[in-house]
Amino acid sequence: MIRRTLITGVLGALLALLLGAPPTTALAPADDCRPLAPGASPAAERAVAAACAEVAAGTWYTWGGGHGPQPGPTYGQVDPEDPASEHDPERLGFDCSGLVRHAYARATGQDILNGVASAQYYTHRAAERFTPDQGLAPLLPGDLLAWGSSDHLRHIAIYLGAGRMVEARQSGTRLMVSDVRLNASYFGALRVETGPVSGPLFSTWGSGVWTKAEPATAARRVYAFPGPTTVRVRCQKHAERVTSDGYTNDVWSYLPDYRAWMTNIYLRGPAWLPGVPACP
Template sequence: MLRRSGPIGTLIALLVCLLWPPASAAAADGSCRVLAPGASATAERAVGAACAQVSADVWYTWGGGHGPQPGPTYGQVDPTDPASEHDPERLGFDCSGLVRHAYAEATGSDILNGVAGAQYYTHHAAGRFTAADGLAPLLPGDLLVWGTSQDLHHIAIYLGAGKMAEARQSGTKLMVSDVRLNSGYHGAVRIDPGPVTGHVFRTWGTGVWTKERPSTGAARVYAFPGPTTIRVECQKHAEKVTSDGYTNDAWSYLPDYKAWVTNIYIQGGAWLDNVPTCTF
């Protein structure tokens, strides 16, 4: 790459500094917009769609945004939250409803239809980041989640510069907030809206747990709330399982979960066609 030096280079550097404010300055006014460079066009559109709802003073409403199609809906009363008593009267979003709407607007397809856990573990993932990674590797449009691997209870859209757009809680409007790294922050996922690669299947049943190892006694990772589209990396013979009238010793490794699930709950044969045998 050519290097510029001398008066011309100095002038260019000065113009860059004038036209691109520091991240801290960009975030200081609290406005909802892309606050850092580097995001994909799709991610920037998702930020724009979320911020349009923030700017419109849309309400948080429990269960909002989970209708047949993406978009604001009237909410429900959350039995655990007295502040939600007016949610059935308010048109708006809960946290995952806002994320669903933002990426549907950005992609023209309902690729993130689900609750926070399903959105984080989506097979439309381009990359994942742990809490230990902090904010340094994140780009605008990445999805931040809070909770544990078993129970991810909140999700928000990163804007850059340590800020996020979120539907936070009943009784409030959608807002821009500082990212809360010390309040159960679990990590982040970057969305890839393109065609899904790999071996894609669908589960059946409800409350089906994935496991750290291919064994019923292994630690639980995440439970599918219902039939879920998954990506399978490989499969192998391990502990024999009998459940729902079936017996099988085949387990599949799911890279998006970094976990295993018995093939009993994957739609397909007892041994999945065209999926290689795991070497680990």
């Protein structure tokens, strides 16, 4: 007689295939922290290994952790909005972006992702970007997943494959492996370029400078640079004339990593940037 467990397993596998998900037999154990799919670059696999080493060590989440002068765990701070963070100043660890910074610094030998979650997601080191509509299918281990809105990305994690990720989630917990949360706040993902970066690069200046959805001051705000930032410029064009901080210019540049425009006033260089083509 066929055992009930066998029938249940077969039905579960058939249902998973119908829904486009892998059979339950393909799922990794809850604490399995390693690349769970093929295809990642050696550097991405090294980043996963570095993050997973911290999980194995039982490292704590600490608010603000990992943002010292050099990558690595640091003591955290009290988050005034989270009572669970009261012990973070006593714990050596990482917050979400501190873990990402540490993982890719260990993978590359360079501090290539220094900054908070929004700075890491909008990095000019993005080799490829993925929208929420694309789901997890095109992602590889080592890709970065982000949650929040365009002007406030509040969380970032490292993809492992098979619908799993490694993250520093919240105060009061240790670093962990979790199921990817494809909820309404999931913003998208990116693949980190650990080698040479293509495209014209420029530095912004000033603080609190907003990028816009269109080359106009009245357009929707996308993201504000907290301070000088290296950005990749795809093209530039003449549009609305802007006067600010003692300068006047009508040239706007398109920043592909932000999918937004910025007046050239706040890009270091002449009014028309050298080596950047005109937008079609």
